[in-house]
Amino acid sequence: MKAVKFQNQKVIMVDAPMPDISEHEALIKILMAGICATDVELYKGYQDFQGIPGHEFVGIVEKAPQAPEIVGKRVVVDINIGCGQCLRCRNGDARHCPLRRVVGIRGQDGGFAEYCAVPVDNLRVLPEGLETIDAVFAEPLAAALEIAQQVHIRNDTKLAVMGDGKMGLLCAFALNHYSTRVTIIGRHAEKLELAAAQGISTCNTSDMPPEMLEQRLKGAFDVVVEASGNPDAINQAVKLTAPEGTIVVKTTSHQPSKINLAELVVNELTILGSRCGDIGFAVKCLGNRWVHVASLVDSVYSFADFPKAFEHAMAPGSKKILLAFE
Amino acid sequence: MKAVKFQNQKVIMVDAPMPDISEHEALIKILMAGICATDVELYKGYQDFQGIPGHEFVGIVEKAPQAPEIVGKRVVVDINIGCGQCLRCRNGDARHCPLRRVVGIRGQDGGFAEYCAVPVDNLRVLPEGLETIDAVFAEPLAAALEIAQQVHIRNDTKLAVMGDGKMGLLCAFALNHYSTRVTIIGRHAEKLELAAAQGISTCNTSDMPPEMLEQRLKGAFDVVVEASGNPDAINQAVKLTAPEGTIVVKTTSHQPSKINLAELVVNELTILGSRCGDIGFAVKCLGNRWVHVASLVDSVYSFADFPKAFEHAMAPGSKKILLAFE
Numbered sequence: 001m002k003a004v005k006f007q008n009q010k011v012i013m014v015d016a017p018m019p020d021i022s023e024h025e026a027l028i029k030i031l032m033a034g035i036c037a038t039d040v041e042l043y044k045g046y047q048d049f050q051g052i053p054g055h056e057f058v059g060i061v062e063k064a065p066q067a068p069e070i071v072g073k074r075v076v077v078d079i080n081i082g083c084g085q086c087l088r089c090r091n092g093d094a095r096h097c098p099l100r101r102v103v104g105i106r107g108q109d110g111g112f113a114e115y116c117a118v119p120v121d122n123l124r125v126l127p128e129g130l131e132t133i134d135a136v137f138a139e140p141l142a143a144a145l146e147i148a149q150q151v152h153i154r155n156d157t158k159l160a161v162m163g164d165g166k167m168g169l170l171c172a173f174a175l176n177h178y179s180t181r182v183t184i185i186g187r188h189a190e191k192l193e194l195a196a197a198q199g200i201s202t203c204n205t206s207d208m209p210p211e212m213l214e215q216r217l218k219g220a221f222d223v224v225v226e227a228s229g230n231p232d233a234i235n236q237a238v239k240l241t242a243p244e245g246t247i248v249v250k251t252t253s254h255q256p257s258k259i260n261l262a263e264l265v266v267n268e269l270t271i272l273g274s275r276c277g278d279i280g281f282a283v284k285c286l287g288n289r290w291v292h293v294a295s296l297v298d299s300v301y302s303f304a305d306f307p308k309a310f311e312h313a314m315a316p317g318s319k320k321i322l323l324a325f326e
Numbered sequence: 327m328k329a330v331k332f333q334n335q336k337v338i339m340v341d342a343p344m345p346d347i348s349e350h351e352a353l354i355k356i357l358m359a360g361i362c363a364t365d366v367e368l369y370k371g372y373q374d375f376q377g378i379p380g381h382e383f384v385g386i387v388e389k390a391p392q393a394p395e396i397v398g399k400r401v402v403v404d405i406n407i408g409c410g411q412c413l414r415c416r417n418g419d420a421r422h423c424p425l426r427r428v429v430g431i432r433g434q435d436g437g438f439a440e441y442c443a444v445p446v447d448n449l450r451v452l453p454e455g456l457e458t459i460d461a462v463f464a465e466p467l468a469a470a471l472e473i474a475q476q477v478h479i480r481n482d483t484k485l486a487v488m489g490d491g492k493m494g495l496l497c498a499f500a501l502n503h504y505s506t507r508v509t510i511i512g513r514h515a516e517k518l519e520l521a522a523a524q525g526i527s528t529c530n531t532s533d534m535p536p537e538m539l540e541q542r543l544k545g546a547f548d549v550v551v552e553a554s555g556n557p558d559a560i561n562q563a564v565k566l567t568a569p570e571g572t573i574v575v576k577t578t579s580h581q582p583s584k585i586n587l588a589e590l591v592v593n594e595l596t597i598l599g600s601r602c603g604d605i606g607f608a609v610k611c612l613g614n615r616w617v618h619v620a621s622l623v624d625s626v627y628s629f630a631d632f633p634k635a636f637e638h639a640m641a642p643g644s645k646k647i648l649l650a651f652e
Contacts, residue, residue, distance in 0.1 A: 088569075096569035096570060096593070096594070098545075150594070219424075231587065234587065243414075243422035244422060249587050249590055249591055250591070251587065251591070252587070252588040252591045252592070253587060253588060254586075254588055256584040256585060256586045256587075257584070257585050257586075257587050258582040258583070258584055258585075259582060259583050259584075259585050260580075260582045260583075261557065261560065261575050261577065261578070261579060261582075261583050261599065262578040262579060262580055263599075264575055264597070264599035265575055265576070265577070265578045265599040265600060265601050266578070266599070266601055267422070267599065268422070268476070268598070268599050268600060268601055269598075269599050270596055270597070270598045270599075271590070271596070271597040271598075272594070272595075272596045272597075273587065273589075273590035273591040273592070273593065273594050273595050273596075274591060274594060275591050275592055275594055
């Protein structure tokens with residue numbers, strides 16, 4: 001089968017063997033996949049991952065020895081595969097299993113290939129009315145929705161999202177389902193318009209010095225989501241957060257951030273790291289049209305054109321790049 | 327009256343006028359005061375405070391036009407004086423009032439003087455059985471107890487306190503009231519013994535390279551309190567905290583800390599700033615002998631010897647330095 005590998009900061013298409021499936025696994029034929037910022041990090045050498053990348057995808061079940069009833073169904077995949085033995089796994093949450101494999105990221109081949117093998121337990125069957133092109137957002141949407149699992153977002157919670165990139169917009173779209181007071185702060189008028197179209201307030205800082213933003217919106221938000229990708233933006237988030245408020249960090253920069261902890265202490269702020277979430281719940285939100293993601297699609301490439309698609313995904317300002325399989 | 331001022335990093339004793347009291351204030355004759363790390367920061371220029379410092383003290387009420395029933399009683403003082411008008415104040419919490427004055431720290435003279443004037447509402451009357459030398463710890467103890475108001479500490483919460491200085495020990499003593507699994511991590515055998523004497527586990531790192539501590543205790547704690555005063559210790563706290571755990575920051579260093587936020591995101595950790603707490607609750611804990619602070623006293627100086635006492639308080643390794651008034 002055709003598959004993608006990253007080698008020495010190059011994208012190559014390889015002929016890989018069809019995956020063997022063990023008794024508790026299913027063989028998935030990929031229908032559509034999305035390229036994520038984490039893929040760009042893997043390409044640059046993050047996690048030293050040698051397998052097939054791809055962790056946002058929709059497929060169709062071709063074989064599932066232990067679950068014949070799902071053969072032929074469209075599915076998405078919970079990417080965390082736990083050891084099954086540790087306390088975390090026994091409590092039903094493989095996301096923090098210390099021995100976990102992560103599909104397309106760590107120790108397990110992913111979906112930038114014609115086929116992929118994953119445990120049946122990690123599959124979530126899609127409802128019929130949900131389009132594949134929407135369902136491919138389930139994994140990143142789960143990460144955005146995770147914020148509301150960690151922090152109690154009320155309908156009147158004053159909430160800002162910093163950054164109008166793919167993750168920032170998705171966080172704003174997701175949290176707009178919880179609060180009527182969501183503001184997205186960014187520098188790109190055309191991106192901010194996508195949020196405005198969903199009734200989200202926008203703040204364009206492209207012509208605004210940082211001090212002006214901090215002065216205007218000092219302590220204005222109960223919750224600030226930092227999704228700008230800039231390791232220094234956390235300090236602006238600190239300024240915009242009300243005393244006893246919470247800053248949620250979605251950016252995974254590998255450069256350290258310089259933070260003045262004294263300000264954190266005086267205002268008793270919380271900084272909370274937030275990673276991936278429950279993909280089944282994301283499917284529910286998409287299936288019920290509670291969150292709308294269609295406007296985030298930039299371009300759809302054929303899988304054979306993966307190198308071109310990946311180049312597009314790395315270009316600044318691109319929205320979500322998708323891959324369609326035969 | 328005799329009072330202390332800090333001027334250009336010098337301690338001077340001045341003859342200050344007796345404080346005028348307004349209708350809603352009380353005149354307090356100081357009995358005993360404690361010197362705190364924040365006083366050392368003020369001395370170095372923090373907050374550019376020009377008034378009389380001193381925010382940990384016990385006094386006796388000499389005048390209180392609106393509350394004659396408390397004249398002659400021993401009291402401690404809630405140091406946050408709110409504007410009384412903002413939403414924070416109306417909710418009964420002046421600690422985060424944006425216009426607050428803070429006794430001995432910001433906009434209000436403190437207790438390094440023979441007398442002090444504070445609003446009657448900020449006084450907490452001491453129970454008869456509580457010794458003045460214990461009650462003088464009420465303000466810093468309230469700050470230590472604040473941790474358990476912000477984070478749910480259960481009896482089985484695995485909790486570490488980093489730092490065996492005054493604040494570290496006080497946090498360990500306070501949290502030992504909530505959890506049976508408190509460990510204090512420090513470098514001074516004689517300080518750690520004070521914790522061991524209260525049944526707290528100790529970890530002496532004076533001969534241990536940082537990597538060894540991180541390897542031994544990686545992810546071992548649900549809650550880690552950073553009270554070492556070292557702006558870089560936060561990164562060690564990150565290593566010692568279990569996934570989805572909480573780091574409470576008590577250190578107010580004015581140097582920025584370099585933090586790798588990616589680790590925070592992957593493990594979904596919380597960093598929580600923690601400042602002062604409810605002094606009335608601290609008095610209750612001291613009065614009921616739930617928390618024992620006597621072993622933290624280093625030396626008691628006469629107020630006339632304040633300069634000598636302050637020098638002692640600034641010496642590394644000193645425990646709590648107290649001042650006794652005539």
